[in-house]
Amino acid sequence: MQVGIGLPATVPGAPGRLVVDWAHRADAGPFTSVGVLDRLQYDNYEPLTALAAAAAVTERVALVTMVVIGPLRNTAGLAKQAASVHALSGGRLTLGLALGARRDDYDLAGIDYAGRGTRLEEQLTGLRDLWDDEAMGPRAVLRRPDLLVGGATGPALARMARLADGYVHGGGPPRAFARAADEARAAWTDAGRPGAPKLWGQGYFALGGDTARGAAYLLDYYAFTGPFAQRIAEGNLTSPQAVRQFVSGYADAGCDELILFPTVADPTELDRLADVVA
Amino acid sequence: MGRRPLRVASVGGGPAGLYAALLLAKANPDHDITVHERYPPDVTFGWGVVFSDATLGRFREADLRSYTQITDSFVRWSAIDIFYRGERLRSDGHAFAAIARKQLLRILQQRCADLGVTLEFSSEVALDDVAGADLVLGVDGIRSAVRDAHGGWFQPRLDERRAKYIWYGTDLVLDSFTFLFRDSPHGLFQVHAYPFDGTRSTFIVETTEETWRRAGLDTADEAESIAYCEALFADHLRGARLLSNQSRWVNFVTVRNARWVHDNVVLLGDAAHTAHFSIGSGTKLAMEDAIALAQAVDEHPDLPTALAQYEKERRPVVERFQDAAQDSLEYFENIPRYTHLEPLQFAFYLLTRSGRITYDSLRLRDAEFVAGVDRWFARGPAAGEGPGPLLVAPPPALTAIRLRAVELVNRVVVAPVLAAPAADGEPGEDVAAELSSWAASGAGLVLTPPLAVTPEGRATPADPGLYRPEHAAAWSRVVKAARDAGPALVGARLGHAGPRGATRPRREGVDLPLRAGGWPLLAASARPYAPGAAVPAAATPADLDAVIAAFARAAEAADDAGFDLLVVDAADGYLLSSFVSPLTNRRDDGYGGPLEHRLRFPLEVVTAVRAAWGEDRPLAVRLTASDLADGGTTVPDAVAAARAFAAAGCDLVEVRAGHTTPRARPAYGPGHLVGYADQIRNEARVGVLVGGGLITLGDVNTVLAAGRADLAVLDPRRR
Secondary structure, rough: EEEEEOOOHHHOOOOOOHHHHHHHHHOOOOOEEEOHHHHHHOOOOOOOHHHHHHHHOOOEEEEEEEEEEEHHHHHHHHHHHHHHHHHHOOEEEEEEEEOOOOOOHHHHHOOOOOOHHHHHHHHHHHHHHHHHHHOOOOOOOOOOOEEEEOOHHHHEEEHHHHHOEEOOOOOOHHHHHHHHHHHHHHHHHHHOOOOOOOOEEEEEEOOOOOOHHHHHHHHHHHHHHOOOHHHHHHEEEEEEHHHHHHHHHHHHHHEEEEEEEEEOOHHHHHHHHHHHHO | OOOOOOOEEEEOOOOHHHHHHHHHHHOOOOEEEEEEEEOOOOOOOOOEEOHHHHHHHHHHHHHHHHHHHHHOEEEEEEOOEEEEOOEEEEEEOEEEEEEEHHHHHHHHHHHHHHHHOEEEEEOOOOOOHHHOEEEEEOOOOOOOOHHOOOOHHHOEEHHHHEEEEEEEEEEOOOOOEEEEEEEEEEEEEEEEEOOOOOOOOOOOEEEHHHHHHHHOOOOHHHHHHHHHHHHHHHHHOOOEEOOOOOOEEEEEEEHHHHHHEOEEEEEEHOOOOOHHHHHHOOHHHHHHHHHHHHHHHHHOOOOHHHHHHHHHHHHHHHHHHHEEEEEEHHHHHHHHHHHOOOHHHHHHHHHHHOOOHHHHHHHHHHHHHHHHHHHHHHHHHHHHOOOOOOOOOOOHHHOOOEOOOEEEOEEEEOOOOOOOOOOOOOHHHHHHHHHHHHHHOOOOEEEEEEOOHHHHOOOOOOEEEOOOOHHHHHHHHHHHHHHHHHEEEEEEEEEEOHOOOOEEEOOOOOOOEEOOOOOOOOEEOOOOOOOOOOOEEEEOOOHHHHHHHHHHHHHHHHHOOOOOEEEEEEEOOOEEEEEHOOOOOOOOOOOOOOHHHOOOHHHHHHHHHHHHHHOOOOEEEEEOOOOOOOOOOOOHHHHHHHHHHHOOOOEEHHHHHHHHHHHHOOOOOOOOHHHHHHHHHHHHHHHEOOOOOOOOOHHHHHHOOOOOOOOEEEOOOOO
């Protein structure tokens, strides 16, 4: 299993310079990827824009959206944007897509909440068509970005198995990931796909001792889930040992790549995580 | 946490209300708590209640004193007895404990009183009467008035089941959890019985509504019902009496609610959720609710947060339990489906019915019972024909199975998706190598992916086929290589992709149309498989004749190639499947309309294949158990179809679900197709092959030993 690190692009108030430097430092560290999250109504950076900036200051790491809320975006625009980040980075983009969990993002974007599953399904085929279209570019890279799909329901897993290259899990303890991984593999086989889906996991960490700040961020970011936010905040990995156990739990469950997202936007957090996963 | 004292009103004085009251009072003696019970102190319905060890552990943590009193009043036992067809089948090593419901209530009432909780008996209150309370516990049972006062908010769904049951006591002292299955002239009755103190046992009688009416129990009074049941079970009661406690025949009601919390009103226990009595968990869930609520209130100074936390914590646990209870309930509702099973298999099914006990976990509890199942399974239906008893036997997955003249060394099937492409349908050396590697895996049967019977019948240009004259020889080399590699036999699936043809290779995804070099598609009706897919032509009579001839030619070629088993693919939205599903078949000729017409073309294909395929070799059909979509086929359709295919000469049904349209709403997980296989096998009485999330040999053993399927596709996590 490979381990990547999230950019602090969803931690409120993180300066742009910090986000960009973070990506640069991640490229020098033991990490194999940098990840971003998506949200409209929040103090955060647009994920593909953040990855475009990251592309400029990195040479090695994969650039991953975990996820982009697909139906909020026009498919042609998204295809163009993703192809651009992919080309700018020399083919390092992995595009994770899902429906998202917040209705207010849809309301703000003026997009119907109903029918969003069908919309994502059309988007998955539409993106490939646009990427294959000779009249469209940039075409600096031969192979299209890998497509991942997230979501825990049967129809979401079926969509992943039919039309994506892998599955992106929404987070949780290793045993929750293991269960989801079994379901994803079952869906993949059921659809008649050869091999196995690429399985991506995610977690949160705060290793600098300021656990209250990390918890406050998670409580705020996940406030829309009600008391579940408390659970998520309790799952924040705040010690090297917790990180190691989490990483080995995910590895045992068959995760291919795990991205750990910072909950405190302080560059020393990156160094601490680098020390643990090195 | 230093929170302010609360005024708490419990509407209902059953175990949930009393236990929540005592735990709240214990956490903060300044809470002002009143429990309103509509009946006097000693009135109770039902007899004993059962708890597991895990639940008892939670009681001990929550309140040691009541835990001690409860366990002091317990009876404990470890055996499950199943009386079926005049035999007693005993499985030991389980851990049960039970207490008289009346005694449990007494303990909780006393403990409440000691902690300063006010107990108001014969006190029927409405929500308005407790308007001054900071927190109202809705613990007034299945027909909760508290809940129904805010019905629009809680959105209760009450699912009243058709089976009839009655809750008796008996002065027979049992030493096991006892299931009785008794045929009567009026139909089948079953009993769930267990001890709850040193002198008496709970004795629940259950039957279908039809049997209940035939027996005249719909018009029987209390004494007549008792007399009927005492006579029916006289040999078990051995002179003991059945005791009524205002016992009436009722229907079980499964309660679910969209929400459990409304402002300061919170639902617990049966008011919030019920779980079928066959897994003995109503009181357990109610008291665990109480523990979670008291903890949440103690931890969160803010009451709305506490109540939301309670619901968040309990709902997933309760729903998992309700799922298991639903499996158990449906099993007991459908008992006639399983009464053809022989005693050991019937018992194994009963023990593993809700998915909480598996072959492997049962072996840990009772190795000898499982060894008995193994021996019975290995000996097969010809039991008693051997010269002596079996001493050792392989587990069910590793027993041989004979299909016509073909014997598989075991019942484990592998069905790889080939990575190696075929060139114009012809398999190359790499296909032979891939299948050989699977043949050496230890499985009894290797199945190919669908081999197209015509070039247009391929889903992708890389798909293998059996349509050109030279294909038979090419497959003959593959089969020989695989047979040389291991003990597995090799089966071929024959298919025609129909409306799902002319797509890109599957490593990219499925149903992505070819950008160039596609071919015309064929289907029952001219409807594209997916949005954006090519529109197929509706098959003409001449097309149908040609397809039938192609399947027959492919069957002959398969015979020549030396395949041991043949599967005709009539599932997954392929050509034959497009006839079966009403979602894709809109024909108005003799091949459309009712199910028997929609099955006509697939049956014509199977009949032609059967005639062309060796009489001594088995034929299977790949069948969709359910379209999993509105307006689509459901399992009863598949049962009828399975019977028709069996009559046309099929020896085996390979079970699939969904994929007839991309709009299916599947659920994936461990053994996600097993329920369908079970119903098809045990209603249509046909041999069944099932796959789907069966990851370990233990999973396969659980499915086979219970008679839910005859062969299983193993999908190991890693290979």
